[in-house]
Structure formats: structure tokens, C-alpha cells
Amino acid sequence: MDSGGFFKSNVMNVAKSIKKTGKDDPRRVIHSLKVGLALTLVSLFYYSRPLYDGFGVAGMWAVLTVVVVFEFTVGGTLSKGLNRGCATLLAGALGVGAQHLAIAFGKKGEPIVLGALLFILAAGATFLRFFPRIKARYDYGVVIFILTFSLVTVSGFRVNEILELAEQRLLTILIGGATCMVVSILVCPVWAGQELHNLVASNIQKLANYLEGFQAEYFQDKQKSKSSLQGYKSVLGSKASEESLGNLARWEPGHGAFRLRHPWKQYLKLGALARECAYKIETLNTYLNPEIQECMELRCKFEEPCKIMSSESSKALKAISSSMKTMTAPSAAKCHIENSKTATKLLKVALETISLEDAQLIAIIPVVTIASILEEITKTVEKVYDSASELSNLAHFKNVESNVSPEKQPPPHLLHRGTINPLVVDIANNNNNNNNNNNNNDQIEITIHDIISSESPEKVENAPPKSCAENAQSNSCAVVNIIVCH
């Protein structure tokens, strides 16, 4: 390729990556324009003569404030702006105090006292930045505190008009900060709280997608798209962004459906549980390797309960995620949680029917491990549900039950009915002894009911678990009945 062509292809690549970055999140483009707007607005203070006479060189602090304070989210801008304002005020006052103190020590003592004070305050404030709580919320304020204190003490030594200077600087910082906040809130605002809400909901959705994909790929040998099986990976490392959004969200006023004291902490708990689930999925993913998918014959015995566990857990997570998106109580997930719990009992029943005459134990290790990890995932999904319910209570999410009229419910539809016999009665004796191994010739009849929505698919599309959601209160949907016949 000649150098011209090389150059051209390079330019094309850069152009493509710019287009992609903008397309991935158009708010990035808007944010860039907002920064340009705020900066141009503030530079008016310099351009227009009357204002210039009032503020002088201090006007450049307004420009500086805009550049440094303007952040992507409203919470970020407010946090930095308020930190900057308060720290400047505090450090300015302390600086003036330090000046007065130093003057008392005479012409020779003044620089020594000021230098010592500066050293002590700078070192002390820097040490404060190592405390995690201060680091998370007031880090920028501490930096500005050191900055302003050193500028006031140092410049005051020469200028002798500190008070006037301080007033000018505070006023310009106020103008710069206010411009940022106004532009940030009024022009297409990006709320950190809303971002956190969406991030946690989409993370839970990603876990649901994986479990759905796993079920299809492993148990039905359907090739799923790579993206649904890889999406959960981003959940593994979401801790840092969730925590930073959580810290920023606290600075924001009420917005949209979120009140001022929205329980942001609960999102961090919910996010941590979603990550716990993702860690287990990461381990599960090791077994989704075609080369260790052996022994089709035995897998069948595990398939039914494992399929139910993964699909019902997936549906539960989807219901939680979509109820978060609509800010309603996650009651629709309840029956899926119950189903997946029943499936773990079903698994125990299936396990007891396996005789190892057919095959060696070694051949079923992968599928046994998968079943066991799925059971653990089921437990974690229940924890996610409990945490989401707590969030729904704390944040006063709408309760959907009142919206559903009983007449609307379609008649129950029998999806699946299975009978396994003979086998051990374990479930009925659950309360007496969990590990009893009697080999009686008892029978267990397993019946699985599921409701298929009679609505058209288009209507159901936007709320995947709608058929279930509508009937969550009646407890009649997707019930797995395990009837013990003696």
C-alpha cells in the first residue's frame, strides 16, 4: 500500500471509531456540546467590558471552574461544584485567619509562620484524602481546600487586599459553578441516579440472558448468539462504576421518578448480589464446553430439572429487571422463584432414580456439577429477588396487583406433566429427616402447569414475563405440583 492509501485508511479508521463512540451513547456528543456551551457562556464575562471592569483577572476563575467542574452526570457536576464552593469558602476564611496570626509575629516571623501553617495544613489535608469515606465524597473539596489556602496565604503576603480578592474569586467561582449546574440540569440532563438504576437493571438482565442462552445451548443444542453468552462478563467488574454512581447520586435533587432520599445504598447491595450470581455463572460457563458434553443418556435424567432451574431463574431475573425498569414491585418474579425452588426438589428426585449400572460416576461429573452450581445460582437469584423487593419497598415502587382485573386472566394451560416411579419419598418427609434413604416402593407424580398467554406476541413483547406478571397474585401460574401418592 502506498503512503497515501495508508494515510487514508488510518483516517477512515479514526473516523469510524469516532462515529462508533458517538453512536454507542449519543449523550456523549450532547455532553461535549454542553461543555462548549457553558464555556462560551462564561467567557462572555471576559468579553463584555462592564463585567471585566468589575472582576478583573479573577474572571478567569469562572472559566477555570467550568472546565474543571463540568462532569458527565448532574451528580458529578453538583458534587464538584459544591465541593469547590465550600472548600474555597472554608480555605479562604482560614487563610485570612492565618494572615492575621502571622502579622502578629512581625516582619521577620511572618513568612516562617505562614510557611509552617501551610506545611501543616497541606500535609494534614493530604492525609485526609486516604480515608475511604472522604476519598469517595470530598476528595475534590480537599484538593481545592489545599489549593485555595496556599494561594490565599502566599498571595496575601504580597497583595494585601485579600478580602476583596476573596470576594471576587468566590463570586466568579459562583458564576462558573452556577453556569455549569444550570446547563447540566436544563440541557438534556444525565442523572447519576438514573444511570445507577439502569446499570443495575441491565446487569440483572444480562444474567438472565446468560441463563436463557445456557439453557438453550446446553440442553437443547441450539446455537445461541455469542453476545447473550458473553454479556454477563461485564457484570463481573461493575463494582467500581456502581459505587462511583452511588456516591454521585446522593448529591442529586429529586428527578423523574426518584425522590431526594431515594435508597441508593440498596442499589449497591442489589448490585453486589448480582455480581455474586455472575461469579457463579462464570464458573458454570467453564462447563459449557462442547468437549465435556458427554453421556447423552444420563444427561436426560438431569435435563428436566436443570432446564426448569435455569429457565425459571432466567425468567425471575428478567421479571426483576423489567419491574425495575417500570419501577413496579417485582411480584411477577415470585412464582418463577418458587418454580426454580421446586425444580431443585425435582432434581433431588431425579438424582435418586439414577442407577450407576448404566454408566460410571465419572461420566456424569460435569452434569452433576452443572446441576449443583445451578442450584446455588437459584439460591442467589432468590437473594437478588429479596433485595429487589426490599428496594421496591424502600423506594415505594408501584404495586402492580391493583392494575390486573381477574376477568383478564386466561384459563390455565397444561404445559408439562411428568410421572416418575418408583422412587424414594423425600419431599413429603422433608420436615422429619432430610437425609433419609429408605428404599420403599412409593410413587411420586409430578405435574407441571404453566400458563401460556392468550394475548398476541406483539403485546407481550415489551414485558417478557407479562403472562406470569398478570397472574402473580393468583398463584395459579407456572405451578409445579408434586403430588405424593402412597
Place this chain on the structure above:
Amino acid sequence: MDSGGFFKSNVMNVAKSIKKTGKDDPRRVIHSLKVGLALTLVSLFYYSRPLYDGFGVAGMWAVLTVVVVFEFTVGGTLSKGLNRGCATLLAGALGVGAQHLAIAFGKKGEPIVLGALLFILAAGATFLRFFPRIKARYDYGVVIFILTFSLVTVSGFRVNEILELAEQRLLTILIGGATCMVVSILVCPVWAGQELHNLVASNIQKLANYLEGFQAEYFQDKQKSKSSLQGYKSVLGSKASEESLGNLARWEPGHGAFRLRHPWKQYLKLGALARECAYKIETLNTYLNPEIQECMELRCKFEEPCKIMSSESSKALKAISSSMKTMTAPSAAKCHIENSKTATKLLKVALETISLEDAQLIAIIPVVTIASILEEITKTVEKVYDSASELSNLAHFKNVESNVSPEKQPPPHLLHRGTINPLVVDIANNNNNNNNNNNNNDQIEITIHDIISSESPEKVENAPPKSCAENAQSNSCAVVNIIVCH
């Protein structure tokens, strides 16, 4: 409690937490003092009259630079200082160019052209910050670019002595930046590269501690300290700090044992594998629950291989971690890796001896799952070893083999010898058919040799896998022989 007592206990708490923060990492105290020192040094430019006359108000830029640029690590300070310097230079030049261009449009057009240019450049530069690569390395530079460009264009509109101003500002920034760098490098430096090296090594050590603790707690019912079983949790979320240290380390010159172009990227790969291992350990940890530790009788059959897998994996990780600390090749880990791999074969043999007449399959699910996850962990540990070996090659770590004279080797010592029969021959036929289930009455004799170091324990203490390390090249240590007798 009266208000005086309440106040006193509060003060005591704060004092305690200050003491703890300082004690956890004494370098924090040193860093705080360094910032104080650099700031006091720079403020001398203001205090001393001759310098003041030269720099004027611009001297405050030196103070500002110190406060904003001084970071905990040398890499952080260099990165910010260089970013600040280059961005100021570039933006200053562009600003002067913009001024010249604007003047050509006459008195009325000037502010409009400058405003438009400011808007375009600020918006464009802000958009650049969304690119991950730029965000990671040049984020601060872009901010300073916008800042300087707006200050130059805006102030130039009034002052008309931009070039002189720019020269002053660059010089003061240079002085501030140079002071930071000198203090940062000369006074107890904290190198980001060294930090990254230590972080990855200690993460691997934490995984080793867990596996050791798990082995003791689960298989020997010994109560281990909570800390050894909880330490791995911090590895799960180490991605962000590893990546930021990796980015900073690139800015650093050669230091200590690290050359200028040390393969920092390889540390990130190694760290990612350690996390992969930690995710599996997190899943394994679910099963370290006393209530699911059932069926002692069957557990015994799994115990031996599982014990070897976890203890040898733990030893391998320890050997890798301590070889990193001494910057030597991790050859000592090789034999532990081989042992843990042999243990997985041993596990397969053990699995084949289990008859389910003794107990239901359901009762052994937890221990089967543990064995299966341990096998996956073993595989990941091998990947960690491969990655550590690659790092050792890339970074030219010392090879330890030349240090060991053959005479020093103690004679082999038989630690363990076990015979299991009758059972299925699977290992010998590995190449022919992996899943064959013939029930011949063949015999397998399993012999496990291990070398016990004849040195005194005090000598071994500082290098846990030393007995093995010394003999790594002879391939005679801790060999598990599996002899198939037809």
C-alpha cells in the same frame, strides 16, 4: 452518656481511625509530608522578592501545579506533570494562532471567531475524553488543554501580551512540575510499577492461602483463621486498581529491578487469570458450609485426590507468588502443577471405585461438585503458571537452577503410598477411548513420593516451597507414580 463523654469517645474514635490509616500503610504519612514539603518549597517563589519581580502573579501557577499534579505514585506525578506540560504548550500555541486568526476578522468579528473556535475545540476535546485509550492515559492532559486554550483566547482578548504571559506560565508550571517530580522521586518514592508487581504477587498469595485454608477446614476439620479464608475476596474486585497502576507504570523510568520497558501488560494478563481463579474459588466457597458437609464415609474416597489438588495448587500458587517477589523464574511451581494434574487422574480413579450401593448419589453431590470445581481451579492455576512463566521470560527474571548444586539435594523420601484394586483401567487407554467403561478386573497401583526437606524449619520459613524449588530441575520431587499392572 453525658455530652462531654460522647464528645470524648467520638474524638477517641477519630484518633483511632487516623492511627489505623497511618499504620496500615506508613507511606501515606510520608506522602502527606512530601506534599507539604513540595508546596512549601514552591511558595518560596512568592516569598522571595527577586523571584516575585520576575514572575508576578504567574507564580501562583507553580503553587497550583504542585497541588494538582502531586500524586501518591511516581507514575501518577509524572503522568500528570507531563500531561500538564505538553497540553499547556500545545494549547498555548493553538491559542496564539487563534488570536492571530481572529484579529484578521476586525474588531467586531474578533469575539465571534474566538467564541466559535473556543466552542468547537472545547466540545471536540471533551468528546475525546470518552475514548477509553485517551481516558486512561491522557485524560488530565485534555482537561488542561481545554483550560489553557480558553484562558489564552479569553485573556488575550484583553491583555495583548500573550506571548510574555505564556512564557511566564510555562516557566512557573515547569518549576512547579519539576519540584513535584524531584520530591516524588527522591524522597521515599512509591513506584506504581513496584506496586503493581506487589499487588499481583500478593493476590496470587491470597488465592494460595484460601486453598490451603479450604483444604484444612474441609478435609481436616481444622478451624482456620477467618482472614485466610476471606482474603481472596479482595482479588475479585482488583481489576480497576491493577489497570490504573498498569497505566501509571508506563510513565515511570527504570527503577529498582524494573527496566524502562518492563512488560507491564503481562501483569494485567496475569492479574486477569488470578481473578478467573478467584471467581471459581468464590463458587467453591459456597460449599464450605458446615450444614452441607454430609456423608463422611463417602467423602473419604474423594478426600485424598481433593486434598492433593488443593494443597498442590496452593503450593504452586505460593511458589509463583514468592518467585515473583524474588524476581526469579517460577520453576519451583512446575512440580506442584504436575502433582495437582496427577491428582485429577487420581480423582478419576477414585471415582470409579465408588459403588452407589452404599449411598444415594444425592448425598455425594456437594463433594462431587467440590472435586469438579477443584479440578477447574487446577486448570486455571496451570494457566496462571504459564502466564507467570511468560512474564518471567519477558522480564528476564533470574533462573534459579544454576544456584542449586546437585550434591545439596536430600535423598527422596516416601511420603505416601496407596494401592487401590480392583478397578477399571482408564488411564492407560487414555489415547484409545476416553469414555470406555469396560469392567475388567485390572489393577492399578498408585504410589505417591514426596521429598521432605532435611533442612531445619527456620531455614525453610522464608521460602515455603524451597525443598521443592531446589529440586525442580531434577524432576524427582513429589512425583506421583501411577503404575498400571495387567
